[in-house]
Amino acid sequence: MQAYDAQTLVLCALADGPLHGYAVNTAIERLVGTRLGPGSLYGALSRLEAKQLIEPADDAGAQPRQRPVRLTPTGRQVLERELRSMAKVAAAGLASLKVNPA
Template structure:
């Protein structure tokens, strides 16, 4: 059984599942995906990306120079997509179990019957 992904890691992989992006694009996409709850700082993002590269879950797609600065684009690998899919399944299963127990206890679930 694989270890649960931390939320920033999950969100970075989610952002890259759509298309290759550079660092700032990933930070903005994570903010959008999380509806503003998660705001990655550059240091945190690049630490996550470095770790994901070491694990083979993301790779550099391409590099370009913009206004004399190097812009590196990252993309999710097949292994990264598989790991993200496993995490989605794990989270969905946990959420289903929690929702069922809350409903049985008489608590209303947002988007579902009480």
């Protein structure tokens, strides 16, 4: 079983545009084949908002679990930097294994 960082998964899910919690988890499931538990998902959303990497989208009156959120410009930069770093590590590891990247 692979371990994924919940915050990185949430940022990836939001890269295409604003989503509410359930839709974020659905996007994560499409990406990695599994859903985050409610504590992991909403904990990640809360931490990302506290770090100002995501922010509420237009529908401010929605319930917390139905409130859409979006990446901030800083969140987009952090995600790009994280993904580039992960890609570099993956490429080095695959090269060491003498495996062609997929």
